[in-house]
Amino acid sequence: MEDGTFKSLGYCESTADDYDVKQWDTREDCEVRQILDRVADKWSLLVIALLDCQSLRFTQLRREIDGVSQRMLSVTLRHLERDGLVSRTVHPVVPPRVDYALTPLGRTLHQTIKALVIWTEEHQQEIARARADYDARREMMDA
Amino acid sequence: MEDGTFKSLGYCESTADDYDVKQWDTREDCEVRQILDRVADKWSLLVIALLDCQSLRFTQLRREIDGVSQRMLSVTLRHLERDGLVSRTVHPVVPPRVDYALTPLGRTLHQTIKALVIWTEEHQQEIARARADYDARREMMDA
DNA sequence: CGGGATCCGGAGGGATACTG
């Protein structure tokens, strides 16, 4: 809001000669870049995907996400909570019970994450084939 | 296709009691997980986003993506090429000229990546606010 | 210009133990 620092949605459209190729702010200290780095985290992505329209407890998430350590799950959840994407609800019972769920903001992000997961599922064969082709070609080269 | 290994798009829908929370294959060796890890890479994401509807040379990409080393850009591009998302065109001239562009498959992925970037741009203030709130609350606790 | 090969430091992340 403050100033016009962000070129934002200039995306495609004008291929105006060879004037300037850059279409949005890619500077490393850019806010968008930092958020993207967070979103582009493998664990974050899986957590958000799993919290579709349900809330889950810590251990449930740990079980569902194969390969995540309790440490990384803990760190990831705290990051997501800090970013306002996931809510953390502590139930004052014993043994303790903590529920994680998407916030309204997190739910909007979930839509695009879900699109990503679906894309992956729909194109996994194509990618597997591309990889096989590439590897085969490389092996030809070496021989 | 082969067998019913992938639960795939079972996503939300039935919250059928507490039978089984898992809604898609989250195993670490799962194909989807591996592709997701690739897509969830920060450099991959930026490269795909930048190759919107233009093809770019190595050095152009390097310039546009602030902070990327030539090594990581090189590695990233080779991965994307292997996955069939980016095409690499070598022009037999001197000095050498190599153009990178999205393949048709890459272009389909670009749609959802673009959605992600746009989401980030649209919600950066909300996230910044959430982070500030969280940090403020934490500082209260410590004091 | 467009990379590949090598070296290397530091952070990311695993395993374990402990606490409320």
Place this chain on the structure above:
DNA sequence: CAGTATCCCTCCGGATCCCG
């Protein structure tokens, strides 16, 4: 159960050199 704290090590990724 739901974490935090500590230790420790891998490997990610930057810097540098070199070649076609």
